[in-house]
Amino acid sequence: NDHVAKKKLLTNCTFILCKGLHAPMDLVSLSTASGKRFFSFLGFGWGFIADVDIDSEKYRRLGNARFTLGTLQCLVRLRVYQGRLSYLPAATEPGTPRDSKAPTRRAAPTAGTEAPSGHGALPADTLLVPLGQPVPPHWVVVPEEEFVCVYAIYQSHLGTNLLMAPAARLHDGCIHLFYVGAGISRVALLKIFLAMGRGTHLDLNCPHLHCVPVRAFRLEPRGSAGIMTVDGEALACEPVQGQIHGHMCRVVTAS
Template structure:
């Protein structure tokens, strides 16, 4: 079932279908707007300051609904990041909608409304525009969002979560919404493959990481794949058991906070990875793994009721077994020294937020880029060396930093450096070392461990051996236990993030 929201009579038609313009603060507009004899609204450094003598007469917070007296405060601040919309009605009322923090893990829409002082009516519209410039910066307002809800994912509560925690934030921000529920496995591929990409700015997936994976590959099947992947930003709103995409770009696994992050998100280029196996080519956005991580993900499907804790349990159980997953591996290394990797990360993290997406939109009819290194069926490139790893415990290549709330496996990962971060850990380590490694991953301290091999690579080939069957995971999806090859495409996809160029993760 799908539906489109009703037209918003207050929407500025000049914003229709437009990318985020480079708006500037209106000139000669004072920061303070008088809204009555004893109230005013002031644009502060990073927040809207409401001064209102009437606040003194409101009940102060209490416990269990019991008031402990009257408030002595006459001001309150609303962070610009939380301001969703503002408008001036014909009768002179100014209304501001914002995301009110109910707790550290949840926000909900709230409204303040005042009748303007008559002397302020002349520049009220310009003051509102100044507020919205502060509130949105380089982010596009009133995004046109195709919402995909997976009612089967995680614990099966995505539809309820959307209506309770996500839709109200989008509505308050005046987003244009078209909502559709996925009906079966692979439906996200079909939707993306047939989507009118000129109608939308964002696809927001109320799901785990599975529906984004389907959408990327639906775009990949289009004759205009390159154009679709650049034009439409993909976002995930955490409603599944694996919510890595939201953790990395929204900085949270809270549905309402993620919705706010999407409303304010900046267009961000994201590397995507072509994975070839047999005659098939798929796109990966998250990770590829062989060994412990693949097995603890795919072999714990029966524990989805545990949420993300199932990954931790699976990892701990298997690392203690010291199982080896032998393979022959060849890699195209771009950065093999940990100090160089650390310097690359710190240089990028020191940059300010991006003001705009400077990529050129590919022409209509532009498909996926050619493979620079061929496929798994081609001879190994001359510069690659196939190396035996007979005691491999884990081969894990990540395109993002966080894989779960407590697992920042790739602390040096960057959204668009043209590299995968590659992690290899031996299986024949003392049990004490294996446990210490697991704890260090949770504490973001394992990067410098001598037995942890951490590189940045642009391509690789892996050939499992001495096993009849096993697990290979591509973005959490199981593929045949056969050799495969992966190649990075720099900045091929588009997401929304807070900074425009970094993950919301603690780095090296």
């Protein structure tokens, strides 16, 4: 993001290309109840953030200011969505942020996040069971069933000025699962997004905000109300689940 913000963007990009700098990046496979499968590089959202993203499309001519306007509008008509959220916790590594407010369970073995060995072969979702079946017993089912926002992100930044997951890396083998429970005030929610610009939103210790590193998740909304997004694109609201796949692609990068 530092390189994107600098005036000498073309010079930076040319240098990176000439040096042949690149790095592996994880992808997340997402499967829906209607049988669709997607590979996502940024994030999956349901609720407040997805509402802001899609509802502000009509203000695209305003540039990044569209998100500010969209956020204020969604705050005024703050919605609550009902559903069930489940996840497979990531194996705890030294330095991995932990959510003291989230339920704790022992994670399963770390198999299942490797890149496919065959060229051109799509990896199997070995951490997931069909959506019609209950999640495995070693998964965590979030006790709350009313949410303002659910967002699974795999990169550090949701946008140029939104450092949502400071600990995220291109190939850390984690989905950083954020969810905001019902009951949060509009003021508290606004404070979270203002702090997100500096990456300090987790320091607020808001009891409604949870962040958990996971390797897979499932979201089962009650009904079809609400907007879902995959990498910023609208998706029909239906049960969906996903898992991380390590080193699925390579990207040109200076870091």
